Amino acid sequence: MTNPVLAGLGLVKKYGSTVALDGVDVSVGARDSLAIMGPSGSGKSTLLHSLAGIVRPDSGTVLLRGEAIDKLSEERLSALRRKRFGFVFQFGQLLPELPAEENVALPLMLEGVPRRQAVERARRWFAPLDLDGLEHRRPGQLSGGQAQRVAIARALAVEPDVVFADEPTGALDQTTSTEVVRLLTSVTREQGAALVMVTHDADVAAHCDRVLQVRDGRISNYTQFTVA
Amino acid sequence: MRSPVLPLTWHLTRASGRRGVQSHLLAAGAAAVGAFVMLVMIAATVGAGVRADRTAWRTPEPARNGTAVQALATTYVRGEPLTVVSLAQLPDRAATPAPPGLGTFPKKGEVYVSPALAELLHKLPAGQLAGRFPKPAPHASYGTIGEAGLASPDELVAVVGRAASDPAMSETAATGASYFDQDQAARAVVAGFSGTKQSLFTYGDQAAALLGVVLLAMPVVVLSSAAGRLGAARREQRLAALRLAGATPRQILGMTALEAAAVGATGALTGALAYVAALPALAEVPYGIGGWYPGQLWVGAEWFAGVVLAVTALITVSAVSTLRQVVSSPLGVAQQANPRRTRMIRLVLFLAALAYIWRSTGGGQLKGRDYVVLLLMFYGAFWLVGPWVVDRLGRIAARCARRPATLLAARRLSDDPRGAWRTVSGLVLAGFAAGFFSVSMLGTDGSQYRDQVAVITANAADARHAAAEARTLLDRANVNAEISVVPEDDYDSLLGGSRGIVAQISGGQARLDTAVTALASVGSGHPPYTQDYATAGDRSIVDRIADVSTATLALSFVVATASAGLTAAANVLDRRRVYGLLRLAGTPLRVLDRARVRETVLPLVVLAGGTVATGVYGSYKFNHAFGASLNVSGALELAVCVLVGALAMFAAISGSRPLLRKVTADPAQAPD
Ligand SMILES: Nc1ncnc2c1ncn2[C@@H]1O[C@H](COP(=O)(O)OP(=O)(O)O)[C@@H](O)[C@H]1O
Ligand SMILES: [Mg+2]
Numbered sequence: 021m022t023n024p025v026l027a028g029l030g031l032v033k034k035y036g037s038t039v040a041l042d043g044v045d046v047s048v049g050a051r052d053s054l055a056i057m058g059p060s061g062s063g064k065s066t067l068l069h070s071l072a073g074i075v076r077p078d079s080g081t082v083l084l085r086g087e088a089i090d091k092l093s094e095e096r097l098s099a100l101r102r103k104r105f106g107f108v109f110q111f112g113q114l115l116p117e118l119p120a121e122e123n124v125a126l127p128l129m130l131e132g133v134p135r136r137q138a139v140e141r142a143r144r145w146f147a148p149l150d151l152d153g154l155e156h157r158r159p160g161q162l163s164g165g166q167a168q169r170v171a172i173a174r175a176l177a178v179e180p181d182v183v184f185a186d187e188p189t190g191a192l193d194q195t196t197s198t199e200v201v202r203l204l205t206s207v208t209r210e211q212g213a214a215l216v217m218v219t220h221d222a223d224v225a226a227h228c229d230r231v232l233q234v235r236d237g238r239i240s241n242y243t244q245f246t247v248a
Numbered sequence: 249m250r251s252p253v254l255p256l257t258w259h260l261t262r263a264s265g266r267r268g269v270q271s272h273l274l275a276a277g278a279a280a281v282g283a284f285v286m287l288v289m290i291a292a293t294v295g296a297g298v299r300a301d302r303t304a305w306r307t308p309e310p311a312r313n314g315t316a317v318q319a320l321a322t323t324y325v326r327g328e329p330l331t332v333v334s335l336a337q338l339p340d341r342a343a344t345p346a347p348p349g350l351g352t353f354p355k356k357g358e359v360y361v362s363p364a365l366a367e368l369l370h371k372l373p374a375g376q377l378a379g380r381f382p383k384p385a386p387h388a389s390y391g392t393i394g395e396a397g398l399a400s401p402d403e404l405v406a407v408v409g410r411a412a413s414d415p416a417m418s419e420t421a422a423t424g425a426s427y428f429d430q431d432q433a434a435r436a437v438v439a440g441f442s443g444t445k446q447s448l449f450t451y452g453d454q455a456a457a458l459l460g461v462v463l464l465a466m467p468v469v470v471l472s473s474a475a476g477r478l479g480a481a482r483r484e485q486r487l488a489a490l491r492l493a494g495a496t497p498r499q500i501l502g503m504t505a506l507e508a509a510a511v512g513a514t515g516a517l518t519g520a521l522a523y524v525a526a527l528p529a530l531a532e533v534p535y536g537i538g539g540w541y542p543g544q545l546w547v548g549a550e551w552f553a554g555v556v557l558a559v560t561a562l563i564t565v566s567a568v569s570t571l572r573q574v575v576s577s578p579l580g581v582a583q584q585a586n587p588r589r590t591r592m593i594r595l596v597l598f599l600a601a602l603a604y605i606w607r608s609t610g611g612g613q614l615k616g617r618d619y620v621v622l623l624l625m626f627y628g629a630f631w632l633v634g635p636w637v638v639d640r641l642g643r644i645a646a647r648c649a650r651r652p653a654t655l656l657a658a659r660r661l662s663d664d665p666r667g668a669w670r671t672v673s674g675l676v677l678a679g680f681a682a683g684f685f686s687v688s689m690l691g692t693d694g695s696q697y698r699d700q701v702a703v704i705t706a707n708a709a710d711a712r713h714a715a716a717e718a719r720t721l722l723d724r725a726n727v728n729a730e731i732s733v734v735p736e737d738d739y740d741s742l743l744g745g746s747r748g749i750v751a752q753i754s755g756g757q758a759r760l761d762t763a764v765t766a767l768a769s770v771g772s773g774h775p776p777y778t779q780d781y782a783t784a785g786d787r788s789i790v791d792r793i794a795d796v797s798t799a800t801l802a803l804s805f806v807v808a809t810a811s812a813g814l815t816a817a818a819n820v821l822d823r824r825r826v827y828g829l830l831r832l833a834g835t836p837l838r839v840l841d842r843a844r845v846r847e848t849v850l851p852l853v854v855l856a857g858g859t860v861a862t863g864v865y866g867s868y869k870f871n872h873a874f875g876a877s878l879n880v881s882g883a884l885e886l887a888v889c890v891l892v893g894a895l896a897m898f899a900a901i902s903g904s905r906p907l908l909r910k911v912t913a914d915p916a917q918a919p920d
Binding site: 074100101102104112114115126130 | 649650651652655656659660662663664783792825826829830833834836839
């Protein structure tokens with residue numbers, strides 16, 4: 021991997037006396053997928069949040085296509101997350117009163133894309149994610165797996181550089197999990213984005229190119245499944 | 249085994265930190281406001297009834313073996329009604345008991361006055377007031393009417409002892425001498441003071457106050473349930489932790505109920521005690537004939553307990569039902585599978601009600617009570633159509649929306665139109681009441697008699713004689729007047745078809761009072777009267793409704809603003825997860841905030857505008873039936889009120905902006 025899209029170098033984050041991250045180096049390239057695993061409280065979320073510009077590390081730096089993002093203002097960081105990153109969370113990230121297609125179109129509209137165009141672009145993601153015919157359903161009318169796929173569509177709609185997923189299958193059963201993570205990895209790769217995913221499920225992690233094991237804020241193990 | 253619910257609740261309540269305490273305080277404050285407002289309005293209703301009964305003795309109740317003649321007359325000083333009860337013991341009959349408020353039955357020439365009248369007699373020159381009564385004997389002074397005979401400490405009442413042959417006691421003086429006498433004059437041979445007819449100046453008080461209770465009930469219910477929701481939304485945050493700790497949904501609901509009931513009861517009781525503490529101050533608030541005697545405004549233990557319990561129950565039920573939706577969903581998130589559609593039937597019923605009201609008012613000839621019923625129907629019709637309008641509004645706005653904030657607001661409106669309606673209903677209906685009443689504060693059609701004094705005479709010859717006499721008396725009293733003899737069939741004059749004279753006075757209210765006093769002895773024994781006398785019947789109801797509406801309007805604003813603020817805060821807490829995650833994903837907070845404001849402002853502007861207009865129209869119909877004209881300054885007042893109300897509402901919603909910032913700031917919201 022010669023030219024990483026996103027790299028974290030020497031990341032350290034402390035909460036009082038708790039050391040959440042203790043010098044972590046990590047990088048992902050385009051079409052690359054990275055799973056972060058580890059026991060509860062080991063620092064997985066903190067690592068993901070640091071890479072995504074949600075949490076500022078105490079030391080170390082985060083480079084997006086070679087540019088440091090950890091010194092940007094809150095405003096710029098927020099815009100960066102909106103435009104260049106996509107997010108998938110465990111559950112509850114869709115606005116319950118918006119139909120699926122408008123949930124997907126929302127980030128585009130926030131970028132100033134006219135509504136009709138935004139909805140049109142949003143609809144293009146429904147077929148690849150097996151969501152055909154669900155455009156007008158509201159989140160309450162979707163199954164857990166369907167809702168997660170809509171969330172994936174929303175994350176990808178802005179055509180981001182990196183998709184961050186924090187336990188995207190955490191609220192799903194085994195079969196649904198497999199299907200969701202399969203689509204997440206494949207569609208993200210087709211789109212040309214990198215994927216950083218936190219999971220506690222080894223089967224889910226196995227869909228990624230590489231797996232990082234985190235323990236007490238450090239990388240304890242590193243597995244490469246495929247040759248990038 | 250002892251249930252762990254109670255100690256666990258206590259522990260969690262104490263451990264819930266500053267935000268927990270704040271939300272408890274807010275909920276308790278809302279309960280206090282609700283209980284206070286309801287008790288004050290109920291007190292006015294109960295007190296108005298008690299008070300009106302105190303006036304009943306003044307209207308004579310004919311008795312078969314009567315012992316005395318009683319005559320009721322009303323005269324006006326400084327525009328205020330002064331009730332004069334004349335009493336004459338019939339010779340050779342048994343003694344008549346003393347009237348309420350007096351120690352003995354008054355002898356001829358004795359005058360008893362209420363404290364407020366005594367004060368006024370002291371203040372005004374004798375030529376303007378005292379001259380209307382018999383002079384007290386040298387070195388004697390007026391007697392005082394005690395509390396038992398009075399409805400209000402501010403009431404102007406006189407009891408005058410006369411001879412049975414006095415012209416003031418004559419049949420013609422009191423009964424049917426004037427077209428306007430209805431309920432202001434009466435005469436009968438009585439055996440005591442067992443009358444049951446409430447005075448004209450108090451009998452509409454209770455119905456008007458009851459209207460206020462009804463108009464305020466819904467806003468208070470909305471406020472209470474908003475308070476309950478707030479507690480539950482916060483409780484939901486701890487739901488996951490409680491479940492991990494092994495609490496069953498039943499226990500969680502039990503804890504929530506207990507906590508909400510404790511907070512609600514504390515608040516409601518505080519509000520109720522504040523009402524008790526405010527009783528002396530409330531007694532000073534004039535309503536109709538004036539302020540109140542202590543005790544009149546005490547609602548009684550049943551109402552007191554009833555209001556406290558009702559507010560507590562509302563908060564508890566609202567908290568439990570809010571949380572139940574969450575507990576029963578597997579992910580602990582309140583999700584509505586289907587938007588609650590509002591059906592067309594609401595509009596149909598609304599239009600039917602309007603058509604019915606329009607037809608009923610078209611004919612005129614309706615009694616005050618019919619109007620109250622129609623008004624309530626009007627009010628109910630709005631509760632029916634409100635959610636429907638909100639729903640349609642949401643869909644139209646969603647279709648037209650270009651910006652994400654507008655789209656979000658519009659979708660939320662049609663997602664829960666009833667909830668959105670509840671938030672704005674208080675202000676919308678207050679706007680309706682304001683539209684209706686502020687325009688009703690009317691000058692009744694009587695201004696043509698301004699500055700006139702009418703004297704009734706027995707016949708045409710008497711009238712000419714009275715005119716000459718009046719000229720002399722008015723000259724002596726230094727009053728400039730133009731006196732005309734009015735023919736019997738002039739129904740448009742202040743005499744309303746009676747024979748007599750009308751004096752046109754120049755120089756204002758003091759001169760008018762002087763003229764009334766100077767002419768007291770002229771004519772058939774019926775006291776001279778002014779425009780106030782002629783319009784008293786209409787004004788007694790309309791003025792009271794106007795009083796109540798002003799109070800209702802002010803209180804509704806307070807209640808509606810409080811519930812809008814609470815609802816906005818509860819909405820933020822309800823959605824803190826999705827808002828938090830959206831913020832993590834880079835959604836600017838101001839978009840979410842704008843959506844929040846728009847989802848209230850949009851229906852507020854459309855509905856408040858609509859109802860105010862309808863209220864003005866309704867008032868027009870109402871006034872029309874009473875033969876009165878619209879009040880323009882009332883309309884202006886109304887515009888200012890609605891604007892101030894909307895701004896207060898806006899401020900109340902913006903008040904939860906820091907809360908939004910805070911609950912979305914914590915990245916730990918994201919699950920690990
Ligand atoms: N906002 C925070 N404030 C204080 N401590 C935190 C905060 N976020 C995380 N931590 C602590 O940092 C450590 C790592 O947390 P986290 O990254 O969430 O772990 P994981 O996601 O692997 O469970 C834990 O000990 C946690 O308690
Ligand atoms: Mg975590």
